[in-house]
Amino acid sequence: MLKALRLIGVFLTVIAAFSVVGCNDDDTFEQVSIVSVSPNEIFPGDEVTLEGENFNEVLFVFLNNDQVSYQLNGNIISFLTPTNGGVGERTVTLVMPDGYIVTTEITIVPRPFPIIEAVSTNAAQEGEQVTLRGTSLDNVESVTIGEVEASVVSSTATELVITVPAGVPENVASTILVVTNGGETTAPGNFYVGQNLVLNGGFELGDGDDFTNWSKFNGADLMTATTASGEAYFDRSLRAVGFGGDAWRTQLASDPAAMQVGVEYTLSMLIKAEAGSPGDGGNIRFSTNPDALYSGNYNITSEWQQIEWVFTANADPARVVLDLGVVENAVYFIDNVTLIATGSGTPPPPPININGSFEESDLGVADNINGWGGLNGANASGEVTDEESHDGDKSVKMTINAIGSNPWDIQPTSNMTVVDGETYNLSVWFKGTGISNMKIAIDQGGDPGWAEWGNPEQSFQDNAWTEVNYDFTADTTNSNDGNARFAISMSYDGNVGGVIYIDDLVVRLVQ
Known part of the structure; x- marks a missing residue:
């Protein structure tokens, strides 16, 4: 029987x-x-x-x-x-x-028990893919994030790829649970469904010992990239050596991240010390910049662990800073730096502009784009593309073919409604090459605007996403809908042949 x-x-x-x-x-x-x-x-x-x-x-x-x-x-x-x-x-x-x-x-x-050794990221948004690595990850019966089942993209004995499902509470610590016919296991550390506000938190991007979207504030020669087995958590990790004496003497800082003052955030990362180095039993801390906030000290061992710091933002934008220098010759390996808006505080008001990240638009020539105008014309050709993006999957790529007699002869615009006397914050991101000058303004359809940002050549970083962020106060006697517009003037000498990507325009009321 x-x-x-x-x-x-x-x-x-x-x-x-x-x-x-x-x-x-x-x-x-x-x-x-x-x-x-x-x-x-x-x-x-x-x-x-x-x-x-x-x-x-x-x-x-x-x-x-x-x-x-x-x-x-x-x-x-x-x-x-x-x-x-x-x-x-x-x-x-x-x-x-x-x-x-x-x-x-x-x-x-006994059938081999599944083990998860590493996760590609500890934060991802709905629809994005997450890769788990380990052993005995085939014969999958289910994968859940929190209480919601995720779809499996692919599965082998050593690698499992899943898609983040809809329905998981955003910005709340969750667990990834994998069930196979050999047993069940959870992924290391908390996982968040939401936007990681730190760019390149996994240190995968960068040439040599440089890390895209990060700056070596102190002890630059002490921070290098590693892909070595036993050192790298996923594919590429940060290797840092403590200078000794002060925590800030070995110090890595992220690009400024948009934060809401008064809102609670959780900063986390995966870290371990090199066995036998002073770092095994050493300590590190987090901080922010500007108007520095400081975490307590975290004791580090030779096993991978996720450490977390919860703080209330006091500046916008702000950098997150890794202070690694207090223990001389301590060797640390770091990965998956994650910043999530997790807690209480007044949520930011909704944007007053629409389709700021072009997610509502189809790929192709940038004509009749909802919420936008002037993206495609005689002097510049524009297209909605998925080649590059700062937020979501799309952006607009503009190629400058010729210039006119006026700066506004090449001028993408986005209409919105403002209230006289109210203060707003503008944030927009650019990436490109060959752009020597441009001007950003909020106005009533004319020039000059209420608030302008003049971008000299040295301020534009070729091939790196660059944010323009400033506050302005509306000055208008027009109370009609659509009484203001965001405008970028780009018809300047030196821009011909240049390519620029535009993405993630957000204009909000400052509370």
């Missing part, structure tokens, strides 16, 4: 020890023999296949003392191992007429 209860993982090794018990004096009797057993590794509930000779004589199949159902196909017998049969050696017995039997021994051991 085939027993089927809870699946316990089992590993089966076949021992080539066949025996024949009982003989028949009838010379016409055909001898039954087992030639092979497969597969080499068999788990509870898996199919076992016997190949041999004269299997048409077989009446019954037993596994130890339990009769099992089987299928016969010529000289191939197949049966299922029980899911609750435990582990250890088992005897497979073929029973023929007149008490004639043939046996073989097999060994059953």
